[in-house]
Amino acid sequence: MTFQIELNGVNKYYGAFHALKDINLAIEEGTFVALVGPSGCGKSTLLRSLAGLEKITAGEMKIAGQRMNDVPPRKRDVAMVFQSYALYPHMTVEENLTYSLRIRGVKKAEARKAAEEVATTTGLSHLMKRFPRELSGGQRQRVAMSRAIIRHPKAFLFDEPLSNLDAALRVHMRKEIRALHDRLHATSVYVTHDQIEAMTMADHVVVMRDGVIEQQGRPLDLYDRPANRFVAGFIGSPAMNFIPAVVGEGGADALLDFGRTRARLALAARLTPGLAVTVGIRPEHISIVAAGEGAFDIPVGIVESTGSATYVTSATQPELTVVETGRGAVKSGDVIGLSIDPKQLHVFDAETGERIGTERPPVTAASPPRLHLAEGAR
Amino acid sequence: MKRFLSSVTDGSGFDIGLVLLPLAFLFVMSGLPLVYNVVMSFQEVDMFSLGSFARPFVGLKNYIDLFSQPETRPILLNTAIFVSASIAGQFLIGFGLALFFWVNFPGASWLRGLFLVSWVMPGLVVGAIWNWILSGDFGVLNFLLRETGAISGNIFWRSDPNYSLWAVIIANIWLGTSFNMILLSVGLSGIPKDLYEAAELDGANAFQRFWTITLPMMRSTIGAIIALGLIFTLQQFDLFAAITSGGPNNTSNVTQYWAWDLSFRQYDFAKGATISVIMIVFVMFASVVYVRSTRHEVRG
Amino acid sequence: MSDTFRNRLMFAVALVLAAIYLFPLYWMYITALKTGSAMFATPPKFWPSEPQWGIYEYVWQSRNMGRYLWNSLVIAFGAVSLIAVLGVGCAYVLARYRNIWVDVGLFLILMLQVLPASLMVTPTFVGFSQFGLLDTPRLAVILAIAAKSMPFFVVLVRATFMSVPMELEEAALVDGNSRIGAFFNIVLPLARNGILVSAILIFMQAFGEFVYSKSMIQAVELQPASVGLNSFMGPNTNEWNNIMAYATIYVTPILAAFVLLQRRIVSGLTSGALK
Numbered sequence A: 001m002t003f004q005i006e007l008n009g010v011n012k013y014y015g016a017f018h019a020l021k022d023i024n025l026a027i028e029e030g031t032f033v034a035l036v037g038p039s040g041c042g043k044s045t046l047l048r049s050l051a052g053l054e055k056i057t058a059g060e061m062k063i064a065g066q067r068m069n070d071v072p073p074r075k076r077d078v079a080m081v082f083q084s085y086a087l088y089p090h091m092t093v094e095e096n097l098t099y100s101l102r103i104r105g106v107k108k109a110e111a112r113k114a115a116e117e118v119a120t121t122t123g124l125s126h127l128m129k130r131f132p133r134e135l136s137g138g139q140r141q142r143v144a145m146s147r148a149i150i151r152h153p154k155a156f157l158f159d160e161p162l163s164n165l166d167a168a169l170r171v172h173m174r175k176e177i178r179a180l181h182d183r184l185h186a187t188s189v190y191v192t193h194d195q196i197e198a199m200t201m202a203d204h205v206v207v208m209r210d211g212v213i214e215q216q217g218r219p220l221d222l223y224d225r226p227a228n229r230f231v232a233g234f235i236g237s238p239a240m241n242f243i244p245a246v247v248g249e250g251g252a253d254a255l256l257d258f259g260r261t262r263a264r265l266a267l268a269a270r271l272t273p274g275l276a277v278t279v280g281i282r283p284e285h286i287s288i289v290a291a292g293e294g295a296f297d298i299p300v301g302i303v304e305s306t307g308s309a310t311y312v313t314s315a316t317q318p319e320l321t322v323v324e325t326g327r328g329a330v331k332s333g334d335v336i337g338l339s340i341d342p343k344q345l346h347v348f349d350a351e352t353g354e355r356i357g358t359e360r361p362p363v364t365a366a367s368p369p370r371l372h373l374a375e376g377a378r
Numbered sequence B: 001m002k003r004f005l006s007s008v009t010d011g012s013g014f015d016i017g018l019v020l021l022p023l024a025f026l027f028v029m030s031g032l033p034l035v036y037n038v039v040m041s042f043q044e045v046d047m048f049s050l051g052s053f054a055r056p057f058v059g060l061k062n063y064i065d066l067f068s069q070p071e072t073r074p075i076l077l078n079t080a081i082f083v084s085a086s087i088a089g090q091f092l093i094g095f096g097l098a099l100f101f102w103v104n105f106p107g108a109s110w111l112r113g114l115f116l117v118s119w120v121m122p123g124l125v126v127g128a129i130w131n132w133i134l135s136g137d138f139g140v141l142n143f144l145l146r147e148t149g150a151i152s153g154n155i156f157w158r159s160d161p162n163y164s165l166w167a168v169i170i171a172n173i174w175l176g177t178s179f180n181m182i183l184l185s186v187g188l189s190g191i192p193k194d195l196y197e198a199a200e201l202d203g204a205n206a207f208q209r210f211w212t213i214t215l216p217m218m219r220s221t222i223g224a225i226i227a228l229g230l231i232f233t234l235q236q237f238d239l240f241a242a243i244t245s246g247g248p249n250n251t252s253n254v255t256q257y258w259a260w261d262l263s264f265r266q267y268d269f270a271k272g273a274t275i276s277v278i279m280i281v282f283v284m285f286a287s288v289v290y291v292r293s294t295r296h297e298v299r300g
Numbered sequence C: 001m002s003d004t005f006r007n008r009l010m011f012a013v014a015l016v017l018a019a020i021y022l023f024p025l026y027w028m029y030i031t032a033l034k035t036g037s038a039m040f041a042t043p044p045k046f047w048p049s050e051p052q053w054g055i056y057e058y059v060w061q062s063r064n065m066g067r068y069l070w071n072s073l074v075i076a077f078g079a080v081s082l083i084a085v086l087g088v089g090c091a092y093v094l095a096r097y098r099n100i101w102v103d104v105g106l107f108l109i110l111m112l113q114v115l116p117a118s119l120m121v122t123p124t125f126v127g128f129s130q131f132g133l134l135d136t137p138r139l140a141v142i143l144a145i146a147a148k149s150m151p152f153f154v155v156l157v158r159a160t161f162m163s164v165p166m167e168l169e170e171a172a173l174v175d176g177n178s179r180i181g182a183f184f185n186i187v188l189p190l191a192r193n194g195i196l197v198s199a200i201l202i203f204m205q206a207f208g209e210f211v212y213s214k215s216m217i218q219a220v221e222l223q224p225a226s227v228g229l230n231s232f233m234g235p236n237t238n239e240w241n242n243i244m245a246y247a248t249i250y251v252t253p254i255l256a257a258f259v260l261l262q263r264r265i266v267s268g269l270t271s272g273a274l275k
Helices: A043-051 A093-103 A108-122 A137-149 A167-184 A195-201 A219-224 A229-234 A369-377 B002-010 B012-041 B061-068 B072-102 B108-114 B123-133 B140-147 B164-189 B193-201 B206-217 B219-235 B238-243 B255-264 B269-293 B295-299 C003-021 C023-032 C055-062 C065-096 C100-113 C117-130 C137-162 C166-175 C179-207 C211-216 C225-232 C240-273
Strands: A005-014 A017-027 A032-036 A058-063 A078-081 A155-159 A188-192 A204-209 A212-217 A241-247 A253-258 A261-266 A276-281 A286-289 A296-305 A309-314 A321-325 A335-340 A346-349
Touching: A005 A043, A017 A043, A017 A212, A032 A043, A032 A195, A043 A058, A043 A078, A043 A155, A043 A188, A043 A204, A043 C166, A078 A137, A078 C166, A093 A108, A093 A137, A093 C166, A108 A137, A137 A167, A167 A195, A188 A195, A195 A219, A204 A219, A204 A229, A212 A219, A212 A229, A229 A241, A229 A276, A229 A346, A253 A276, A261 A296, A286 A321, B002 B012, B002 C179, B012 B269, B012 C065, B012 C100, B012 C117, B012 C137, B012 C179, B061 B072, B061 B269, B072 B108, B072 B164, B072 B219, B072 B255, B072 C003, B108 B164, B108 C003, B108 C240, B123 B164, B123 B238, B123 C023, B123 C225, B123 C240, B164 B219, B164 B238, B164 C003, B193 B206, B206 B219, B219 B269, B238 C225, B255 B269, B255 C117, B255 C211, B269 C100, B269 C117, C003 C023, C023 C240, C055 C065, C055 C240, C065 C100, C065 C137, C065 C179, C065 C225, C065 C240, C100 C137, C117 C137, C117 C211, C137 C179, C137 C211, C137 C240, C166 C179, C179 C240, C211 C225, C225 C240
Parallel strands: A032 A188, A032 A204, A078 A155, A155 A188
Antiparallel strands: A005 A017, A005 A058, A204 A212, A241 A253, A241 A276, A253 A261, A276 A346, A286 A335, A296 A309, A296 A335, A309 A321
16 A cells, blocks of 8 residues: 555754654555644654655655655645745735746646635635735635645645634634545645644644654544553643552552552552552543542542533642533532542553553554545545 | 756755855955965065065064054054044944933934934045034134133144044044944843833832943943944044044054055055054954854844 | 923934034035135134035036046946845855854854955955956956955845745745745845845945045046045145035935935844844
């Protein structure tokens, strides 16, 4: 099987700084891939390498089966949407849209027609004669998108395209970009530091840290079976609780260490007795019960309510956060019982942070079946 | 060949080409003369050996001769006075004006920019105007000083050995003040306003705010401006040519004019080169100070 | 005290300061219009009673100013063209990269910027004479000025290029441009104003240049206006009204250009010299 984008052992150095370390990635045509991670993790460098704006130091990079290592950006046939949009300020919207076509020698009338078509689908038709400085943030964003669409490139590259928009517009554009991707049956690589964007938009999420791919897979696989503590903490909001613990003598339970408070919790699978581990529990997987009725009791520290949900933080060290839908009756200073399903526990090696016990999800980036169906239907 | 072409269109060959050509030009037109200057300072060069490359080397003779000449010491002293008085005058007046225009009022920036005409005018024209203003019997400056009672008799600025250097200094201060003022204004506007608000809440009065916030925040700007002032003052030639020609009897002569005078009036190119070498070393030192004080800009 | 009153007061004081500072300029314009006797009157008149407008034509013809100014223009245009052609690319590269070589290049350029012309003229003159360049003295002066002023131009234009976002150029590359195409289609048009302002500044400098012209151009018919003014001012001249008329004709175009473009020139200048 050939992949639309294929990276084999890609490395990138800036002088002595090792920015990308042995990156392997295979993306099927039609897949929406999100590269996500904290700033400085190498996700933008990886994207820019795909575009040809950075030269990789070692490894192989293929787009549509062709080796791209030494191919300049203009010959890669990819389109990129920049964080700052990078609209040419001295050109009108129409000129911005048709620029790439004009360079390739497309006739003026033809380019204009293509621009009209794209503008209709993105709702820019009435703005064609304006300059970028006369547009709102959302409109600029759309021009940047349209400029990428007009070329029918082999792949779309997005570099945090929504980070300059306000929250409401961002949620809206999220859906719009994904809808566009589906309609064009495009292959997209999307860089973001926002894990919610990655989870909601992508078919395949790649979590990076310090130039290394920590884990990749389908969004919910990453949520259900994070490969290590970093991914577990990065994916999901509010973040997962981590409590240092030791596996009990029988190997069937773990002794959680909250400083002064200790708690015993049953494990789903048997582990080596005496093993030092970190237990991860997502806030949404804990339910509050009356004191003495749950797995263990805990004193309440802070209670915050957003109206739709209540965040309860324990007065322990480390803290434990619990999310309850609706408005709980819990007050600061109460002692509450917590009920936890052992199947929802994540256990990590205390030293390496690696996941213990469950198998890892598969790693190739494939689009979901519905896209293949869509293709078949056409 | 194909590889080379694609490097020019798509790779670093483009950049290297763009930068190498001008650097080669600068190397030939500035770098080589710089070296040649040093070579000549160890040679005997006169009108007759000007065209030949094989000139007798005389070792340090030019340097020794130079420092045994009676006018060397006064001219070096003149240079020091010219430089320090010019810089002090330009800086103090410039700073005063910059502080005044810092108070924002409508039209401030336009009027401030207008001051810069003194800087864009050809130096020789500035010299000519000041030559006329400073003239002894009919100069308007003498008239104004007499009217205000500052002096009783006319000062012969250009021909009195006690004043000739100051004639050029006055003109040079006028020339450079505006440039100092503009750069200092930029530095002042770079100080965050909330610092002053915080200091005011802390109880500092205007004078204290100036000493504890303005001056310390301006330190790198001031360093750069003084270094720039040194560089520009040592470049000043046109005013000497237009006002005093270094006279009378070298009392207003400075090294940069003297070097030219030796080469092109007395045709002693070796001596001219010798002074140039000494002064260029000095200027380079000043520019290192300048580069260091603007290093944060260099890093961009 | 109301704000408007304060603003008006400040503006009035600023006007007075500007008037004092620009008095020498005023004196130039006024002296040129005075008759020979009015010029030497005591006390001097601060307003010409009978302005002599004919003086400009007289000086223009008697001093052959057309030829001088033409030479100044040739030299200034030549130097600016050479500097622009060579300097723009250099400034662009120095703005685009951050590494040790760029720092070295920048340092060398800043060093060359500070070399006084009056000190560099000796070796330049001797070198030029040996290579026969002094046979075409105006070209020699153009080359010398270009070498002297290019570093300043590069520093100014580099600041302009640094204000053009890198992403625009990258977008052009991804859109299908080569480096050359992106430079000419995107970067250059966006930096055009800054380059133009820097070129105007360099032009003004070259238009008033004196040291190199005085030293290298012996033939009167090839000398620029600055040298012409210098030879007009003998040691004991009393033609001050004529000299000031000469100066007026020489600098008024420069001053007019400056006042028109003032805002741009000032901001261009300051962004290059310090940040």
